[in-house]
Amino acid sequence: MPDFFSQNYRYIGILAAALTMFGFLPQIIKTYASKSAKDISLLTLLQFACGISLWIIYGIFLEDAIIITANSVTLTTLIVLLYFYYKYGNQGGE
Amino acid sequence: MPDFFSQNYRYIGILAAALTMFGFLPQIIKTYASKSAKDISLLTLLQFACGISLWIIYGIFLEDAIIITANSVTLTTLIVLLYFYYKYGNQGGE
Numbered sequence: 001m002p003d004f005f006s007q008n009y010r011y012i013g014i015l016a017a018a019l020t021m022f023g024f025l026p027q028i029i030k031t032y033a034s035k036s037a038k039d040i041s042l043l044t045l046l047q048f049a050c051g052i053s054l055w056i057i058y059g060i061f062l063e064d065a066i067i068i069t070a071n072s073v074t075l076t077t078l079i080v081l082l083y084f085y086y087k088y089g090n091q092g093g094e
Numbered sequence: 095m096p097d098f099f100s101q102n103y104r105y106i107g108i109l110a111a112a113l114t115m116f117g118f119l120p121q122i123i124k125t126y127a128s129k130s131a132k133d134i135s136l137l138t139l140l141q142f143a144c145g146i147s148l149w150i151i152y153g154i155f156l157e158d159a160i161i162i163t164a165n166s167v168t169l170t171t172l173i174v175l176l177y178f179y180y181k182y183g184n185q186g187g188e
């Protein structure tokens with residue numbers, strides 16, 4: 001990689017992290033506002049929760065603070081979304 | 095990190111990648127089957143598409159094949175899900 005980027009590429013990781021760590025936030029707001037979650041796939045939420053947990057562990061081995069921090073925030077938002085799924089999943093919308 | 099893990103921690107990354115790279119697959123199947131996507135947040139899909147694209151670039155700088163591969167697959171599934179969102183987003187379910 002060019003030298004210019006060698007000092008700056010981490011900003012790309014930080015921006016990537018900022019977008020994906022809060023990626024489920026619009027879904028949380030929409031689900032809370034509509035009180036309806038029947039179109040959301042529970043399996044997708046659970047699969048991401050397991051996968052994201054393993055990314056955190058992988059980040060610990062890589063000693064990469066960006067991977068650890070981003071995935072920890074995503075896991076937190078997934079837990080909130082799972083709460084709303086169970087609260088609103090079987091009501092409203094139909 | 096203990097020596098034992100130094101040769102094996104990448105398997106955790108591979109498992110993490112396997113789960114999250116196909117994380118939206120159950121959502122694709124559910125949306126295709128129900129023909130309804132009105133509870134899905136478009137902003138969440140677009141935010142992940144942008145963020146995942148930047149993770150791919152970050153992975154290229156890190157020269158980490160797991161990050162590049164996993165996020166490339168996720169981006170592909172997001173594009174499929176966006177297609178279904180626009181196809182089914184405003185019909186069915188209500």
